[in-house]
Amino acid sequence: MSDDTYERGRERFLEVHDEKALATVEGLGDLGRAIVEFAYGDVYSRHGLTLRDREIAAVAALVATGRSSQIPQHLRASLKAGLTPDELREIILQTATIAGFPPAMNAMSTLKTVLAGRGEDR
Amino acid sequence: MSDDTYERGRERFLEVHDEKALATVEGLGDLGRAIVEFAYGDVYSRHGLTLRDREIAAVAALVATGRSSQIPQHLRASLKAGLTPDELREIILQTATIAGFPPAMNAMSTLKTVLAGRGEDR
Amino acid sequence: MSDDTYERGRERFLEVHDEKALATVEGLGDLGRAIVEFAYGDVYSRHGLTLRDREIAAVAALVATGRSSQIPQHLRASLKAGLTPDELREIILQTATIAGFPPAMNAMSTLKTVLAGRGEDR
Amino acid sequence: MSDDTYERGRERFLEVHDEKALATVEGLGDLGRAIVEFAYGDVYSRHGLTLRDREIAAVAALVATGRSSQIPQHLRASLKAGLTPDELREIILQTATIAGFPPAMNAMSTLKTVLAGRGEDR
Amino acid sequence: MSDDTYERGRERFLEVHDEKALATVEGLGDLGRAIVEFAYGDVYSRHGLTLRDREIAAVAALVATGRSSQIPQHLRASLKAGLTPDELREIILQTATIAGFPPAMNAMSTLKTVLAGRGEDR
Amino acid sequence: MSDDTYERGRERFLEVHDEKALATVEGLGDLGRAIVEFAYGDVYSRHGLTLRDREIAAVAALVATGRSSQIPQHLRASLKAGLTPDELREIILQTATIAGFPPAMNAMSTLKTVLAGRGEDR
Numbered sequence: 001m002s003d004d005t006y007e008r009g010r011e012r013f014l015e016v017h018d019e020k021a022l023a024t025v026e027g028l029g030d031l032g033r034a035i036v037e038f039a040y041g042d043v044y045s046r047h048g049l050t051l052r053d054r055e056i057a058a059v060a061a062l063v064a065t066g067r068s069s070q071i072p073q074h075l076r077a078s079l080k081a082g083l084t085p086d087e088l089r090e091i092i093l094q095t096a097t098i099a100g101f102p103p104a105m106n107a108m109s110t111l112k113t114v115l116a117g118r119g120e121d122r
Numbered sequence: 123m124s125d126d127t128y129e130r131g132r133e134r135f136l137e138v139h140d141e142k143a144l145a146t147v148e149g150l151g152d153l154g155r156a157i158v159e160f161a162y163g164d165v166y167s168r169h170g171l172t173l174r175d176r177e178i179a180a181v182a183a184l185v186a187t188g189r190s191s192q193i194p195q196h197l198r199a200s201l202k203a204g205l206t207p208d209e210l211r212e213i214i215l216q217t218a219t220i221a222g223f224p225p226a227m228n229a230m231s232t233l234k235t236v237l238a239g240r241g242e243d244r
Numbered sequence: 245m246s247d248d249t250y251e252r253g254r255e256r257f258l259e260v261h262d263e264k265a266l267a268t269v270e271g272l273g274d275l276g277r278a279i280v281e282f283a284y285g286d287v288y289s290r291h292g293l294t295l296r297d298r299e300i301a302a303v304a305a306l307v308a309t310g311r312s313s314q315i316p317q318h319l320r321a322s323l324k325a326g327l328t329p330d331e332l333r334e335i336i337l338q339t340a341t342i343a344g345f346p347p348a349m350n351a352m353s354t355l356k357t358v359l360a361g362r363g364e365d366r
Numbered sequence: 367m368s369d370d371t372y373e374r375g376r377e378r379f380l381e382v383h384d385e386k387a388l389a390t391v392e393g394l395g396d397l398g399r400a401i402v403e404f405a406y407g408d409v410y411s412r413h414g415l416t417l418r419d420r421e422i423a424a425v426a427a428l429v430a431t432g433r434s435s436q437i438p439q440h441l442r443a444s445l446k447a448g449l450t451p452d453e454l455r456e457i458i459l460q461t462a463t464i465a466g467f468p469p470a471m472n473a474m475s476t477l478k479t480v481l482a483g484r485g486e487d488r
Numbered sequence: 489m490s491d492d493t494y495e496r497g498r499e500r501f502l503e504v505h506d507e508k509a510l511a512t513v514e515g516l517g518d519l520g521r522a523i524v525e526f527a528y529g530d531v532y533s534r535h536g537l538t539l540r541d542r543e544i545a546a547v548a549a550l551v552a553t554g555r556s557s558q559i560p561q562h563l564r565a566s567l568k569a570g571l572t573p574d575e576l577r578e579i580i581l582q583t584a585t586i587a588g589f590p591p592a593m594n595a596m597s598t599l600k601t602v603l604a605g606r607g608e609d610r
Numbered sequence: 611m612s613d614d615t616y617e618r619g620r621e622r623f624l625e626v627h628d629e630k631a632l633a634t635v636e637g638l639g640d641l642g643r644a645i646v647e648f649a650y651g652d653v654y655s656r657h658g659l660t661l662r663d664r665e666i667a668a669v670a671a672l673v674a675t676g677r678s679s680q681i682p683q684h685l686r687a688s689l690k691a692g693l694t695p696d697e698l699r700e701i702i703l704q705t706a707t708i709a710g711f712p713p714a715m716n717a718m719s720t721l722k723t724v725l726a727g728r729g730e731d732r
Contacts, residue, residue: 028718030534031703035711038526039219046518049212053178057213060179061186061220066433067676067712070220090171091179093397097161098183098192100308100344101401102433108394150352152412153337157345160404168396186710188555189310189346215519222710223523224555230516272596274656275581279589282648283463290640293456297422301457304423305430305464311554311590314464334415335423341405342427342436432677459641466552466588467645468677474638527707537700544663545670545701549708552671558708578659579667585649586671586680 006033009041016044016051016077051081059091063107064099071107075114085115128155131163138166138173138199173203181213185229186221193229197236207237250277253285260288260295260321295325303335307351308343315351319358329359372399375407382410382417382443417447425457429473430465437473441480451481494521497529504532504539504565539569547579551595552587559595563602573603616643619651626654626661626687661691669701673717674709681717685724695725 013022013036025032044054055078062071078088088111096104135144135158147154166176177200184193200210210233218226257266257280269276288298299322306315322332332355340348379388379402391398410420421444428437444454454477462470501510501524513520532542543566550559566576576599584592623632623646635642654664665688672681688698698721706714 028715029699031699031706031714031718034530034703034706039711042522043215043219046212048208049216053209054216056175056178057182057216058220060182061217062712064183064186065221067220069716070712086170087175089395089397090168093165093400094171094176094179095183096397096400097165098180098189098344098346099187100342101405102342102428102436104397105394106435108397150349151333153333153340153348153352156337156340156408161345164400184346191350192346211517211519215522218519218522220710220712222708223527224550224558224708226519227516228557230519272593273577275577275584275592275596278581278584278652283589286644287459287463290456292452293460297453298460300419300422301426301460302464304426305461306590308427308430309465311464313594314590330414331419334412337409338415338420338423339427341409342424342433343431455639455641459644462641462644464588464590466586467649468586468672468680470641471638472679474641531703531707534700536696537704541666541697542704544666545704546708548667548670549674549705552674553709555708574658575663578656581653582659582664582667583671585653586668586677587675
């Protein structure tokens with residue numbers, strides 16, 4: 001892929017997440033590069049779905065597959081994209097019907113921690 | 123749970139899906155009753171998230187966990203809730219970054235079949 | 245492993261399942277041999293848990309992980325081990341709370357088919 | 367759902383688990399309410415399967431799907447429901463044949479920790 | 489991404505799989521394009537791992553996650569990359585220890601079908 | 611199974627992993643015995659696939675299913691079996707196309723930790 005894709009991905013990544021998250025991803029070598037280029041320079045840069053909608057899908061998919069390491073990052077990205085804490089609670093509850101209560105319980109605890117870290121309990 | 127919850131769930135289910143899907147679910151005995159009451163009379167009847175947003179979450183969670191039997195039903199529900207075929211394609215592509223290409227490939231094929239069944243190729 | 249383990253596994257397999265299922269497994273070469281020896285000659289031949297309890301665990305684990313190809317076999321084994329159709333319905337409903345409704349819906353449909361194949365609707 | 371369902375769920379939850387676990391679940395907001403009402407006021411309050419049998423299914427499903435956060439709670443519930451440490455070891459070993467050794471290894475370590483916390487090594 | 493990446497991906501895809509598989513992927517719209525560009529024009533085109541080694545990883549990952557739709561394609565790609573039927577049997581058996589017997593049973597049946605389709609029973 | 615299988619498994623386990631890992635597995639009671647006998651005395655002792663190839667499959671399957679507790683052990687075993695850090699990076703990147711970026715991100719971080727523990731950053 002071209003340098004352009006990487007640059008576009010880097011900018012998009014910073015809009016969705018933040019500098020600290022980017023540093024983590026860029027610390028993963030060629031996997032980090034692939035994430036920046038493909039996930040952010042390509043998929044997340046596409047038109048046709050708002051960032052808010054993309055984050056609904058990302059949170060639901062991460063909760064359903066139990067990928068606990070990436071959930072805090074995408075809960076923060078969801079809040080940045082305009083989803084409210086209450087909407088995130090609904091998404092997690094909705095996911096419980098599809099993937100069971102255990103992953104939803106974990107995600108709800110994580111959301112509490114994320115919100116507390118922002119000094120915002122609801 | 124009360125008969126009221128079941129009635130509310132039944133109505134909500136019909137708004138989200140259709141009579142044929144309800145007949146299938148009601149053919150599952152007490153599991154079907156639990157789905158109507160809890161998933162539709164409770165979760166899907168809650169305020170705080172639009173039906174369109176719920177379906178984004180449902181499709182992403184079903185694709186990510188590879189639950190192929192329920193994907194066609196929720197792709198149809200998504201279209202009924204106002205998601206366009208192009209938005210569904212974006213949701214599936216987005217899910218590929220989180221759960222890999224194989225479940226996204228299957229979901230994209232299923233979407234083609236669902237759209238063809240509606241006489242609508244895009 | 246020794247021939248004794250294989251022989252014990254073969255006998256145990258036939259108690260749990262039947263000749264037809266054994267033929268399928270034995271058609272899988274060394275994987276089939278490993279299943280007969282390890283899963284049936286070792287694990288399923290152990291004392292300390294009744295066959296009925298083992299089948300509760302097997303059905304719950306298969307439903308939760310969505311392993312649809314093996315579910316019919318273990319539903320039949322469960323009935324043979326003394327679980328009633330109503331108990332199997334409860335196990336499937338219970339699993340829905342842990343792994344979500346979609347895999348439980350599939351398992352409940354499969355149970356209906358298995359029972360119909362035995363000319364026994366409940 | 368009605369207040370009755372919640373009350374029944376709360377009582378059932380305390381029979382299965384304990385006050386501390388209930389406090390955690392009730393700290394999860396509407397998801398906690400849904401768990402108390404649907405999982406405990408409805409599913410776990412149903413007749414037709416003993417609590418001991420329900421816990422066999424719960425442990426097998428949690429181990430198979432690798433839901434490590436909920437495994438300690440249900441191992442304790444299993445012991446409370448009358449399953450012995452040796453029976454739990456058999457259930458975990460049985461699950462290894464269906465979901466592989468890695469999740470079984472984690473569950474067996476967790477069981478050791480749970481038993482040690484009870485001052486009971488076997 | 490650039491046209492170059494797509495062209496390189498297309499060529500690499502044809503080396504790994506065949507024309508028929510490419511037509512299927514290209515029929516998936518932008519998801520198909522992403523697969524050709526990212527998975528084949530980028531990842532599969534990288535040096536540092538032989539195609540044979542990549543296919544060992546691909547088959548093990550697909551079997552472990554139970555992605556049955558993509559297993560036949562990668563079993564055929566594995567044979568094309570120089571893995572023998574016996575080596576594929578070992579990989580599937582090895583995966584059984586990590587992900588359980590059920591997905592390995594399905595994969596072993598699929599391998600039999602793939603080999604039979606090539607008029608090659610071993 | 612016979613004592614011979616256990617002895618062979620124990621020796622093979624020590625070739626693949628080390629004394630410390632064996633102590634952990636042997637601390638798991640009959641599950642540990644089953645792992646030593648079946649996974650190492652049987653599967654890992656088979657001819658027809660090199661240890662290096664087995665570890666490619668093991669790492670890919672563990673990453674794809676997100677079994678984080680066992681990944682460090684098999685990354686170390688992979689290095690011992692002759693896979694280079696760069697080859698392991700390729701295997702993890704390859705797995706991202708099949709199981710998504712999140713489990714690959716976790717595995718890549720784990721690899722960094724494993725390599726740092728060996729005083730070897732690349």
